[in-house]
Amino acid sequence: MIPVRLKLKNFLPYRGEMPLLTFEGIHLACISGDNGAGKTSIIDAMTWALWGKSRLRSKASGDDDLITQGESETAVTFDFRAGDGQVYRVERRRTKPKRSAGAGHSELSLFLVSGEEVTNISGSILSETAAKITSLLRLDYETFINSAYLRQGEADHFTELTPNKRKEVLGTILNLDIYEQLSDSAKARADQAVAAKKMLTDSIGLEQTKLAQEPEIEAALAAATQDSAGAEAGLKEKQAVLDELKRTRQLVESQRQALGQAEAGVREITGDLTRRQAELAANSQRITQYRLVIAEKPAIEAGYAGFQAAVKRNTEFSQKLMTLRQFDGQAKTLEAAVSAALNDARSTRVHWQTKFDELAARAAELPKLKAALSSLAAELAQLAVKEKHLDGLATAIQQLKTEDARIEAETASLRKQLAENDSKAKLLADSSEAACPVCETELSQDRLTTVLHKYHSDKAAIQERLDSLSASAQANELKRRQLTQELDAGATLKAERTRLTNLDARLGRDIEEAEKAAGRLPEGEKHLADLNRKIETGDFAPEERRRLAELEAQIKQVGYDTEEHRRTSETLAELEPFDRKHRELAEAEKLLAADEQARLGIEASIGELNKRLAAREQEAAELRAKLAELPVVDDAALQEAERLVAELKQQATAATRTTGVLQQNLAQLQELKKDIAAKTAEIRRQAETESIYRDLKKYFGRDGIQAALIDNAIPRMEAEANQLLARMTDNRMSLKLELQRLTRKGETTETFDIKVSDELGTRDYDLFSGGEAFRINFALRLALSRLLADRTGAPLRTLIIDEGFGTQDAAGIDKLKEAIAGIQDQFDCILVITHIEEFKDAFPARIEVCKTADGSSIQVNYN
Known part of the structure; x- marks a missing residue:
């Protein structure tokens, strides 16, 4: 994995969308900045984008803790070049839950970048996309931090592991998991063969029991055949x-x-x-x-003529009554419309009168509002002068904090030198031989006294510098407290600024509304006068009034007489029976001839x-x-004959069925003989399969190919580590990796111990501390990186070193510079995170991180 581009949004100290950070053209660079500025967060963003893990995320915290404080979401876009030479882009996003009891939302996307063309190659779900990314990188997060990434405070991560854990890390780097899987798969196949043999053997036993019944079935078939022939006759x-x-x-x-x-x-x-x-x-x-x-025909026809005349006159009166009722309904509708129009005009007048009163009151406030705005401007000018003074106090406090951090770092380094000085002086004072316990050079008594005097002199100089630094720190602390108290006293200015700003905005809005109200007063007066005129003169609903007058004239022209209508209805009821008699007469004249x-x-x-x-x-x-004349058939005789035939049919059918079943049983026994022969052959084949997979399990196991690969990798890892260790210690130190050791009982056991040799002899790694332990860790971690980079199919060409140089003296730092310069051709990109000033100049490129009140920022510079 080679970093190409990185873009952050609300990630840890980086607030908002940061400018694109490009690594193109950077081969060897340092990431520098003050403590807590966010140097390591750049690497955290890379690992979180690739594996969803970081320093925070890999512990008890969750993805939500990576989001910048006060923000609701974060996003990281990371472009990297894989081992196939292609550039890929990973986008990982996290959004906090909207409710405290809810769940957040995570997104992960993978793209192939080819020039300007970007192709989405994500999986259907987040876990599938994560698996694709791991497959492209050919390593997981744990392997990465144990080899290519020397994390802050964890340079000894690999060496502090137990021997078994060290083996697991090395096994992951060598991709031994595939052989462990093959071994497990071979064991499973062998177990399957054993189970298959047992199942086949049990089945053959059951089938042979069935074959023993063959003579009995043949005898039963002969008897059933004879019974069937008798029943048929x-x-x-x-x-x-x-x-x-x-x-x-x-x-x-x-x-x-x-x-x-x-x-x-x-x-x-x-x-x-x-x-x-x-x-x-x-x-x-x-x-x-x-x-x-x-x-009766003449009387019926006379009565029917009178009935028809009464029906006609009654119909005319009914039509007039219907017309009159329609006119009455229309008149009521028009009268309601005229009344509603009058009510609307009165309501509108009340509404406009209320609005006019409100506008007049608002316009009357205008002079008072303008006076308040002028007074507010003077208060804001005085507040700006006070705020400028507080900004100067904050800058002075930040400068004192920076000076305190420098004093603290120098004090820690001097105290470490003081401890090493005391240790070496004690070794010389306790030595009973005339030889230096450090370099084994023979020393005379005068030379020994001179060396001890130099150690005591160096100790006094260091102690004097420590006292000076302590005095400076105390003076800075006193001054910083004074400035902080003054700054705290003006903390209320921000609230006052907010109050005055809000008041200024509110006065502006109120003045604007009062001016608009004054401009609308003439229009309101004119509208109210027009409404009063219409109500007083009745100038509303003119169309409804005209139509109502027309309807009153039409009602008079209808000419409906209620009494005459009643008398006509009574005459119609008296003559109605002639209508029925007239229909009966017509029917009689029509049907008489037909019935005759x-x-x-x-x-x-x-x-x-x-x-x-x-x-x-x-x-x-x-x-x-x-x-x-026909003979009589007895029912009893017929039923008896039918009973005898039915019984004989049942006997014949049963005999035929029994014969068929027995014949089928004999055929099945013949098939059983063939099946037993086939299963016997399958048992032999499964036995051969079991033997083959038992051997494969042994070959793929930890004592087979895996052990051979580890044995081949250890010498290479030792050589790489010793080459770096010799360069950093002037050939004073070397290490050896031991995979076996003798127990107290004299037996050989598997292990992964680290033995280190120096001028004092060979000791376990645990007996070294300080700068020497760091050099050992550094050499081993770089050896792991080389082993991982050279492994077939592993596309690792990047090395990241995070801090860890504070334990080194000036000579140790120079040796580290030489070591990093010596391995730079082995990696496409080396990033070193440090805050040591004298270490920054050793790099051609610097990624500088600056912490501000609005979040950290990143800038790339070149030496």
């Missing part, structure tokens, strides 16, 4: 007897059905004859009634029915005579 004999009985019974039934049909015909014709005779009687009665109605003609047809039909009845009665008598 008896069934054929009894079926012939039953068929003859059924034919005789069918002939008798046929004759009975024919007799029943003849007798039904007699009954049907008799019924038809009865109905036709009833129709003849009804027809004669209707003809008599029709002739009686026709005899129908009577002739009914009389002819009755004669025909009498002839058909005589023929049907003769046919029924002949069928009774034939039925008496």
Whole structure:
């Protein structure tokens, strides 16, 4: 992974959207700035974008803690170049929950960047996108911080791990997980083969038990075949007897059905004859009634003429009444509209009078508001002078804090030098031999005294400088307290500024509204005068008034007489029966001739029915005579024959079914023999498979290929670390990585110990501290980085070093500079985070971080 571009928004100390930070053209650079300015946050942004983890996120806190204080969301866009040479872009966003009990929202996107073209290659869900990013990088977050990233305060992260954890980190770098997975997969396949063998063996045992039944099934099949043949012969004999009985019974039934049909015909014709005779009687009665109605024809026609005249006059009166009611409804509607218009005019006048009164009151306030605005301007001018003085106090306090940080860093370095001086002086004072315990050079008594005197002299000079620094710090603290008290005393100015600013804005709005109100007063007076004139003169709803006058004239022209309408209705009720008699007369004249003609047809039909009845009665008598001549079939004999046939059919069917089942059982036993042979062959194949995968599990396991790869990597890692360690210590120190050691019982056990040799001998890493321990950590971490970078398929070409140089003296820092310069060709990008001034000039590029009241900012400079 090589950084290309980085863009931040509300991430830790970086508030708002920061300008794009580009790493293109940067090979070796330092990230510098005051403590707490946000140097390490730049690296945190990279790791959070790639893996969703950072110094904070990897502990107990969550993504919401990465958002700048007071903001609701953060976003990081990071472009990097992967091992395939392509540039990829990761965008990760986090939004805080809107409610305290709610859940926040996270987004992660991955893009392929080719020139100006950007292609989205994200997964369908966030976890799929994260897996794609890890696949491109070919390493996870834990491997990254244990190799390529020396984090602040964690330079000893790898060396402080237990031996087993060190092996796990090395195994991850060497990608040994794939072999562990292969070993587990081989074991699972071997276990599957064992389970398959057991299942096949059990199945064969069950099938062989079934084969033992074959002789018994063959004997049962012979007996069932004999029983089936006997049942079929008896069934054929009894079926012939039953068929003859059924034919005789069918002939008798046929004759009975024919007799029943003849007798039904007699009954049907008799019924038809009865109905036709009833129709003849009804027809004669209707003809008599029709002739009686026709005899009253002159009186009926005279009464019906009077009825029609009364209907016509009553209809005319009803139409006039309907018209009158319509006019009344329209008049009421128009009267309501005129009344509503008068009410609207009065309401509008009240509304405009209220508005006019409000405008007059607002306009009267204008002189008072302008005077208040002039007084406020003078107060704001006095406040600006006070605020300028407080800004100067804040700047002075910040300068004192910067000086305190410098004094604190120098004091820590001097105290560390003082401790090392005391340690070396104690070694010389306690030494019983005439040799230097540090460099093993033989020392005379005079030389020993001179060296001790120099140590005591150096200690006095250091202590004098520490006292001077302490006095300066105390003076700064006193001055800073005085300035802080003065600054705190003016803290209320901000609230006063807010109050005066809000008051200024409110007065401006009030003056603007008062001026508008004064300008609208003439318009209001004119509108009120116009409304009063319309109400007094009745100048409203003119159309409704005109239409109402027209309706009153139309109502007079209708001419409706209520009494005359009543008398006409009474006459109509008296003559109404003639309407029914007139319809009866018309019907009688129409139907009389038809009924007389129908009577002739009914009389002819009755004669025909009498002839058909005589023929049907003769046919029924002949069928009774034939039925008496046929033999009688006994129901008991027929039922007994049917019972015997049914029993023989059941016996034949059961015998056939038993034969089929036994034949099928024998066929299944033949298939079982074939299945047993196939399963026996499969058992042999599964045994071979088990043997193969047991061997593969051993080869892929920790004692196989994995152990060989680690054994091959250790010498390379030792050589890389010792090359750097020799350069930083003038060949005084070297280390060795031991993978095995003897226990107290004399047995060999697996381990991952770090042994370090110097002029005092070979010791465990844990016995070194301070600057020497840092050099060991630095050498091992860079060796891990080289191992990870050179591993096949691992696209790591970036090294990040965060602080850790405070334990080094001037000579140690020079050696570190030389070491970093010596490895710069092995990486495409090296970033070193530091606040040590003398260390910054060693880099051709500087990424400077500055902390301000509005958040930190970033600037790139070149030496």
